Amino acid sequence: LTLMSELRQAIEKEQLHIYYQPKVSVATGQVYGAEALVRWQHPKHGFISPDEFIPMAERTRVIKHLTSWVLKQSFKHCAEWRKRGWELTISVNLSAKDLHDPELPDVMAGVAAAANIKPGWMMLEITESSIMTDPERAMEVIQRLHEMGYKLSIDDFGTGYSSLAYLKRMPLTELKIDKSFVVDLLKSENDAVIVKATINLAHNLGLQVTAEGVETQDVMDKLSSYQCDLAQGYLFSKPMPFEDFGAWLAANR
Ligand code: G
Ligand code: G
Ligand code: NA
Ligand code: MN
Numbered sequence: 547l548t549l550m551s552e553l554r555q556a557i558e559k560e561q562l563h564i565y566y567q568p569k570v571s572v573a574t575g576q577v578y579g580a581e582a583l584v585r586w587q588h589p590k591h592g593f594i595s596p597d598e599f600i601p602m603a604e605r606t607r608v609i610k611h612l613t614s615w616v617l618k619q620s621f622k623h624c625a626e627w628r629k630r631g632w633e634l635t636i637s638v639n640l641s642a643k644d645l646h647d648p649e650l651p652d653v654m655a656g657v658a659a660a661a662n663i664k665p666g667w668m669m670l671e672i673t674e675s676s677i678m679t680d681p682e683r684a685m686e687v688i689q690r691l692h693e694m695g696y697k698l699s700i701d702d703f704g705t706g707y708s709s710l711a712y713l714k715r716m717p718l719t720e721l722k723i724d725k726s727f728v729v730d731l732l733k734s735e736n737d738a739v740i741v742k743a744t745i746n747l748a749h750n751l752g753l754q755v756t757a758e759g760v761e762t763q764d765v766m767d768k769l770s771s772y773q774c775d776l777a778q779g780y781l782f783s784k785p786m787p788f789e790d791f792g793a794w795l796a797a798n799r
Contacts, residue, residue, distance in 0.1 A: 552588070553599055554608055557615050561587050564619050565785035568794065569637070569756060569778045572770050577799055579635035579669070581778065582620040583785045584612070600641060609643045614653055621661035621668070623788050628667065632795060637669040637699060642676030646683050651690040665695035669719065672698065674706035681712055692717035699756070704744060714751065721748040725759020725779070731768055738768070745772050 556562050566580040586594040603609040616638060624636040644650055658665055670691060677684045677700075692698060699720035700713070704727060723744050727737045741757065748755045757769050760779030769777055783794055 549599075550602055550606065550608070553586070553603060554611075556586055556588075557611060561589070562612075562615065563587060563787060564616060564623070565787055566623075566636075566791040567778055567785040568782050568791070568798075569635075569776050570782050572757075572766065572774050572777050577634070577795060578776055579637060580791060581637040581671070581785075582616060582623075582639070584616055585785075604641050604643045609641055610647065613641065613644050613650075614657065617654060617657045618661070621657055621663045624667055625661050625663045627792070627795075628663070630792075632799075635667060635669050635697065637671050639671045639701065640676070642673070642679055645672055645676050645687050646680055648687065650687055651694060654691070654696070655694065665691075666697065669697040669699050671701040671722065673701050674703065674708035677712060677716075678707045678709065681709070685712070685716065688716060704740060718751075718753055720754045720756055720776075722756045722758055723774075728757045728759040728765065728769075728779070729761060731765050732762075741769075741774075742772050745774050749773070 563585045565583045565585050567583060568580050569578045570576065571578055584596050584600075586596075586599055588594050600609070600612075603612050620636055620638050624634065627634050640650075654665075658668075672684075672688070677688075688698060697719040698717060699722050700708075700718060701722045702724040703721045705724045721744065723741055727740050727744075730737050731741055732738075745755050754775040756776040756778055757774050758778045760766055760769065760777040760781045762781060766777060766781060782798075786794060
């Protein structure tokens, strides 16, 4: 049995789980939302990182099932938290393949209706490179998702190819600064310059900014001096299962 065929069955066998990592307001410390990150608990090989199985899934139609499953689960969880009065914005990662699938908006409409969530509660993370492989086609899907009310975020900003011309034309809510620029913010003058410039660029385009990979209070203070909007990282919490996130929220709200 290949890992690929096992992945195909992992969903039915309930081997996939979604972990949540909080996003926190830099200015107030308030919890803004969380990013949904998929995990594969393989019975023999143990934990397998999405960095390994997402690219594998993307080479086949499995990615479509995987994305639908992640959307279904995270929408359900979001609805559950909203019912408890927690007004969180939940971020979900889309792959390049998803962005080029003209059926995605219809799939999402079905999933949102079934879970009884408003699209405005969800933020969809897309990477620069996934847009740039076929910008016109990606733009059509992005435009439709925006019209449905979904928030859109550019993930890993600064690490891929991107065109500022497309950035300007896209209906975005957020830029997410990649952790590779954030972790050494205090040690690297170049990283500091990049982070500061990215925050200013985003704000001048009317976008909010999340810095990921925030591990220390010193980095948090620096981000605060740069007027960064949101932070995500081990300083607050590692990604955690649905139940643990509920407990974390109750303790940290
Ligand atoms: O979870 P971790 O911190 O290891 O994430 C590794 C990578 O996997 C990140 O690039 C993240 O964006 C990606 N990833 C995590 N969950 C999903 C998912 O549900 N769908 C897609 N397409 N990518 C994901
Ligand atoms: O590619 P994407 O940015 O979506 O993935 C986020 C990844 O970053 C996940 O694998 C997550 O586990 C990881 N991560 C989250 N917070 C931190 C952090 O504070 N430091 C580091 N080094 N990695 C982090
Ligand atoms: Na992401
Ligand atoms: Mn990222």
